[in-house]
Amino acid sequence: MRVLIQVPTRIPAYKYGGTNRVAWCLGKELVKKGHEVLFLAPSGSSSDFAEVIEYDPSKGLEDQIPSGVDIIHLNHEFEHWPETPFIFTQHGNFNHYPLPLNTVFVSQRHAERHGSDSYVYNGLDWDDYGSVDLNGRRSFFHFLGNAAWRIKNVKGAIDVVRHTRQERLEVLGGHRVNFRMGFRLTLSPRVGFHGMVDDHAKIKFLRQSKGLIFPVRWDEPFGLAVIESLYFGCPVFGTPYGALPELVRSDVGVLSTSRSELTTAIEQSEDFSPLRCHEYARDEFNSELMAQRYLKRYEMILNGQTLNHVEPAMIGGHTRQFLEWNK
Template sequence: MTVSDAPPIPRPARPPRDALRIAVVAPPWFELPPRGYGGIESVVADLVDSLAERGHEVTLVGSGHHRTRAARFVRVFDEPPSERLGTPAPEVIHAAAAGAALAELDVDVVHDHSLAGPLLARGRRVPTVVTMHGPVDGEQGEYFTALGDSVDVVAISDAQRRLNPGINWVGRVHNAIDVSSFPFRADKDDHVLWLGRFSPDKGPHLAIDAARAAGLRIVLAGKRSEPAEREFFEREVRPRLGRDAEYVGEADAALKRELLASARALAFPIQWEEPFGMVMIEAMACGTPVVALPRGSVPEVVDHGRSGLVVRDLADFPAALSLAADLDPAACRRHAERNFDLPVMAAGYERLFRAIVEGQRSVRALTGPRPSLRRLRERGVSA
């Protein structure tokens, strides 16, 4: 584990009053920002930069090299253990190293995006805020429910929060992107795009079937590095490929933007209650409407009839893919700017952190120990 001070970052002309000292713990699996796949890592890197730009002092805990504006970087793994994604040892090592480093630092709040890290929250003198990036049912839901009020949990969608009211939710902040980094194109090519991880939950095979039924060409790009992803691709996707259905590999940041900007629509036939689909806001930022099923966060993210079309079932998907070309690309871009740009997300977290820290300070002055902050859900800190 190494700790380094990053080069000085430019501060805004008018920093916020009482700037916060925030420690951000990233998952151990990829660098920040990631060079390819890594949706959580992209969000974390953007949030770190945005909070720093707003005048806060940010310490980042992560793996490999970082290209963020964090004032201090704690490196746990010299090389991210990406090939071991999902195995327990790297998570546990990461949590232990992060906990040891943070115990030596003077911070106001810890914002933890890892899986094992929140286990250390109960013994910490400052509050630990956890963003729930994944599902809240099953074993992961049981885990965060068991953590109780030792952590203050942020939902990334209202749909996610409704699925498990037993978790100590303190607010909701939608994920965001740097909209200005995505190219806007009003003139579109005549093809549909599917972009994501090759899994039955993401529905790439369903996207191919719907595009073919609509008489439209479809381009697919995405991750298939894990055994289950490769098996699914070979079984369900490869047999469907042809002249009107092309797989172009896993898209890096540049190719992803090119594909999103040129497509007439993004096909998003999601098959699970996904808490938040980043690719939807990336598409809208490029002026590309989203055609999706109403699962998970979709109804919160897509403005039906303006930035996309939300259809009830797969039978309506082909027609919606055809009709999406009639939507205004500029309206898609405006929707992304107003609701899912980085300043919106950063302001939401800033309000939430400040409410938690100030609530903690006021009660500790009277009682000493860290209080339950469940009441913050009533204080309007959601963004």
């Protein structure tokens, strides 16, 4: 099968990289399975396992599809969808109109919020992450995500740690002074800020962390930070919103809307097995499983079937900007 994967940001991912990281892992896995993969990606992209076609925003999408492509895998919304058979993965929450019949979401909850039952969990190529030391010394907790997004609730993560006796938080993806959040200044010496870290720095922190603190205040579509943390043996302490109840089982973390409950939970983080967290992420959220699931859907589309009976659309819109977070 000849598959064209469109990505909205440069590949390979260097720092944050959500959608492009998943698309990269999918492409690599499809090549391993004997398929030909091409990427349609922004200027500056490169790949050592697939041809990269530079996307030209001044041209229409259809004009940039090479001949002989069996199916296009889109990861970004377009005003005009192509005539060539395609599948579209909706990675975010911010669509305001019906989506194509062949839309896939990234969790069951994400799909349900759009009136759909079509979803494929994200998976990562764990070989890209190097070795995992599950017996090493762990001395802090971490927050991983874009702290400038208030819905990610880094303030809540900081409050959880500040109410412990002596735990420390390392914020990966934010700064001590943040004007975008209405001038937030964090003075606590028990909180460190590291900005948007690259993969090398991120992995170094995850190897030494006791757990991820992730009290998001929106319906998280999936949460790569969750599975990356689990892979390195870090239990997850977050809120029960979006996909988190699907990803965070009781044996790998605690979900609550209460700061005090999460504070108590992280002080008992040693009750969780790093090995159990690691094995769960490795076995359930890998790129091979993701590729198998997408291949089934590619075949359905090429056989003339659709993935949804009606065009998916956000049910009720975004009625609440911030979901509940209690002290």
